[in-house]
Amino acid sequence: MSKLTLKELSKQEELLSGGHRLCAGCGASIIVRQILLAAEDPVVVTSATGCLEVATTIFPYTAWKVPFFHSAFENSAATASGVEAMYQSLKKQGKIKEKIKFIAFGGDGGTYDIGFQSLSGALERGHDFTYICYDNGAYMNTGIQRSSSTPIGAATTTSPAGKVVPGKMQHRKNLTKIVEAHNIPYLAQASPSKPMDLMKKVRKALATEGPCFLNIVSPCNRGWRSALDGAIRESQLAVDTCFWPLYEVEEGKVKITFKPKEKKPIEEWLKVQGRFKHLFKPENGWIIEKMQKRIDHDWEKLLARHEADQPVKE
Amino acid sequence: MGQRVAMTGNIAMANAMRQINPDVCAAYPITPSTEIMQQFSSFVADGLVKTVLVPAESEHSAMSACIGAAAAGGRVMTATSSQGLALMWEMLFIAAGNRLPIVLAMANRALSAPINIHGDTSDAMGARDSGWIQIFSENGQEAYDNLIQAVRIAEHLDIRLPVMVGMDGFIISHSIESMELLDDEKVRDFVGEYTPSRPLLDIQHPRTYGPLDLQDYYIEHKRQEYEAMKNAKSVILEVAKDFSNRFGREYGLFEAYHLDDAEVAIVVLNSAAGTVKTVIEELRADGVKAGLLKPRVFRPFPAEEIAAALSGVKAVCVMDRADGVNAVGGPLFPEFRSALYDATPRPMIINKVFGLGGRDLGLHHVREVFAELGKIAETGKIETLAEYITVRN
Ligand SMILES: Cc1ncc(C[n+]2csc(CCOP(=O)(O)OP(=O)(O)O)c2C)c(N)n1
Ligand code: SF4
Numbered sequence: 001m002s003k004l005t006l007k008e009l010s011k012q013e014e015l016l017s018g019g020h021r022l023c024a025g026c027g028a029s030i031i032v033r034q035i036l037l038a039a040e041d042p043v044v045v046t047s048a049t050g051c052l053e054v055a056t057t058i059f060p061y062t063a064w065k066v067p068f069f070h071s072a073f074e075n076s077a078a079t080a081s082g083v084e085a086m087y088q089s090l091k092k093q094g095k096i097k098e099k100i101k102f103i104a105f106g107g108d109g110g111t112y113d114i115g116f117q118s119l120s121g122a123l124e125r126g127h128d129f130t131y132i133c134y135d136n137g138a139y140m141n142t143g144i145q146r147s148s149s150t151p152i153g154a155a156t157t158t159s160p161a162g163k164v165v166p167g168k169m170q171h172r173k174n175l176t177k178i179v180e181a182h183n184i185p186y187l188a189q190a191s192p193s194k195p196m197d198l199m200k201k202v203r204k205a206l207a208t209e210g211p212c213f214l215n216i217v218s219p220c221n222r223g224w225r226s227a228l229d230g231a232i233r234e235s236q237l238a239v240d241t242c243f244w245p246l247y248e249v250e251e252g253k254v255k256i257t258f259k260p261k262e263k264k265p266i267e268e269w270l271k272v273q274g275r276f277k278h279l280f281k282p283e284n285g286w287i288i289e290k291m292q293k294r295i296d297h298d299w300e301k302l303l304a305r306h307e308a309d310q311p312v313k314e
Numbered sequence: 315m316g317q318r319v320a321m322t323g324n325i326a327m328a329n330a331m332r333q334i335n336p337d338v339c340a341a342y343p344i345t346p347s348t349e350i351m352q353q354f355s356s357f358v359a360d361g362l363v364k365t366v367l368v369p370a371e372s373e374h375s376a377m378s379a380c381i382g383a384a385a386a387g388g389r390v391m392t393a394t395s396s397q398g399l400a401l402m403w404e405m406l407f408i409a410a411g412n413r414l415p416i417v418l419a420m421a422n423r424a425l426s427a428p429i430n431i432h433g434d435t436s437d438a439m440g441a442r443d444s445g446w447i448q449i450f451s452e453n454g455q456e457a458y459d460n461l462i463q464a465v466r467i468a469e470h471l472d473i474r475l476p477v478m479v480g481m482d483g484f485i486i487s488h489s490i491e492s493m494e495l496l497d498d499e500k501v502r503d504f505v506g507e508y509t510p511s512r513p514l515l516d517i518q519h520p521r522t523y524g525p526l527d528l529q530d531y532y533i534e535h536k537r538q539e540y541e542a543m544k545n546a547k548s549v550i551l552e553v554a555k556d557f558s559n560r561f562g563r564e565y566g567l568f569e570a571y572h573l574d575d576a577e578v579a580i581v582v583l584n585s586a587a588g589t590v591k592t593v594i595e596e597l598r599a600d601g602v603k604a605g606l607l608k609p610r611v612f613r614p615f616p617a618e619e620i621a622a623a624l625s626g627v628k629a630v631c632v633m634d635r636a637d638g639v640n641a642v643g644g645p646l647f648p649e650f651r652s653a654l655y656d657a658t659p660r661p662m663i664i665n666k667v668f669g670l671g672g673r674d675l676g677l678h679h680v681r682e683v684f685a686e687l688g689k690i691a692e693t694g695k696i697e698t699l700a701e702y703i704t705v706r707n
Binding site: 042044046053054057058059060062064065066067068069070071072074075077078079080081082083084085086087088089090092093096098100117118120121122124125 | 337338340364365366368369370371372374375376378379380381382383384385386387388390404405408412514515516517520521522523524525526527528531
């Protein structure tokens with residue numbers, strides 16, 4: 001694994017071409033470009049059904065300059081398992097000589113919900129691949145329905161903010177934590193607003209033997225009801241409010257890779273998104289409080305684990 | 315040539331897999347096909363095959379992994395039954411639509427509910443329109459022979475479609491019978507080396523598989539799949555011919571048993587055909603012109619050949635070991651009835667649903683069916699078009 005430098009990256013070919021049909025300002029395309037830039041060895045990609053897949057592969061066009069396989073919604077990890085198994089088989093037989101790395105993409109729907117079983121199975125079996133969830137917090141491709149990653153209070157088309165129910169009433173699932181329980185060698189959370197951090201994590205994941213997992217916050221201006229050019233600002237606010245802490249877990253040890261100088265209140269992130277507009281009515285204030293409490297609690301715990309896991313400096 | 319052995323249908327299938335020696339095998343346990351993968355896993359553990367196993371966490375993922383592995387560019391096999399095939403259902407279409415030559419060994423079993431682990435063909439019938447070639451087997455020998463032939467059929471460049479090979483759960487999967495195992499070398503020669511077509515792992519030629527295919531292309535791609543299925547008929551016969559030249563056992567699209575001069579005939583899949591043959595022998599001794607058409611290849615459906623084989627028979631009973639629950643008969647019935655529309659002269663045709671969930675089909679049941687067919691042939695009248703038999707009243 002070589003060191004990442006901007007100079008080196010600037011010379012590389014973009015492996016996701018322009019002209020794909022993702023919405024202008026979509027976080028997913030920024031993330032995928034960063035990931036493909038960071039990959040040192042050739043990669044083969046599988047993807048779940050969702051915005052990323054449907055918008056980049058409208059036949060007879062494709063935006064992918066790497067081998068790409070979409071099979072179904074819930075099985076990106078299982079499909080990658082098969083591709084990787086065949087690679088191992090052919091390599092053992094001497095039929096393939098190249099070093100190839102495997103990346104499986106899924107949205108939060110295809111990862112936290114319907115694809116969770118196939119992800120868990122593939123992680124447990126120990127395939128040598130990296131699973132990347134671009135988490136935009138809802139089923140965007142089918143029209144912004146709630147997923148188990150949707151933050152509490154968010155209005156989606158299946159958890160609308162109505163007269164008696166003010167949006168989604170449950171906290172989001174902490175998938176990164178659940179994935180950690182699989183005891184895989186490397187996992188991390190990243191944000192496109194911290195590209196070097198994101199790309200370093202990608203490089204580390206791809207260089208690590210065995211299953212790795214990256215959860216990446218992925219702004220969606222359609223679903224978040226936010227500014228077309230807001231993706232980087234919003235993903236950084238997610239980090240600065242500690243809604244989306246940047247950290248990694250390597251061989252079970254936690255390391256926070258970016259600590260905001262000053263932790264911003266969650267309102268800062270909420271107020272730039274129309275899906276949380278109703279939370280600012282006085283009667284819904286309790287939801288913001290509840291959310292803040294959960295964020296504080298999780299952040300404190302993460303800090304403590306980080307402290308405990310750092311090597312002691314004499 | 316070969317080796318006389320006594321083994322179950324499952325172990326025979328596992329041995330076919332060992333001899334085929336696939337690159338990847340992904341599967342999930344389910345009765346009654348479990349034993350195939352258990353036996354095969356021990357071949358892997360003992361280093362008798364080069365296969366990389368993917369012991370998936372479900373059949374959905376097993377088939378997904380098979381799909382990924384086949385697209386990657388190598389020989390891929392799996393085995394399942396019943397609920398397992400049902401859970402694969404979504405992925406069966408994706409395997410076929412991507413033209414991936416996956417081969418599946420299937421011990422046919424009833425579908426829930428109520429839960430039942432015994433033999434009928436509800437599972438395969440549920441998957442019959444998924445774009446897979448479907449081949450059925452009367453006994454362990456046929457299951458073994460069919461599985462070996464399936465590899466060549468699936469991988470043929472004019473086809474590139476997945477193939478499932480069925481045998482009755484328990485009745486065949488778990489019964490020990492005497493059969494011939496071919497020599498490892500000869501099977502290897504017969505199936506040949508695999509040449510991948512546009513493999514995903516060819517990183518010098520990146521390709522996108524499984525794209526969004528809208529109104530402007532989808533139907534053309536489906537049409538190609540349909541053409542491949544049409545080509546399959548002649549390839550299946552070609553492969554069978556080569557198999558018979560090398561190994562002496564003959565296979566066609568179906569087996570016609572005393573059908574040439576038959577006045578009454580039964581159509582039935584899998585092991586029940588053996589029971590019907592026994593009754594035919596008795597009836598023939600009494601001068602009754604009884605015959606059997608045992609479908610081997612159900613997808614593609616050889617309608618023309620079936621019409622030719624059954625034309626001239628006065629009365630035919632299609633026996634279904636599955637029910638389509640359309641309230642007019644089992645799944646084979648409408649297809650055979652439709653094929654016979656073109657037969658001249660056209661036989662009278664009835665349907666019996668029998669043996670669901672592993673219920674025995676007795677010789678007396680078959681005798682009764684033939685007796686009814688005899689009456690229809692004589693009077694030209696059908697009293698009951700379709701009904702259940704082998705049920706308690
Ligand atoms: C089995 C199945 N159920 C439902 C769908 C419909 N579907 C396609 S994409 C999608 C949502 C994708 O959401 P997510 O994974 O979050 O990705 P995003 O579109 O937000 O990028 C759904 C529900 C499907 N393709 N397959
Ligand atoms: S709907 Fe959202 S996730 Fe989908 S392409 Fe548009 S911005 Fe991206």
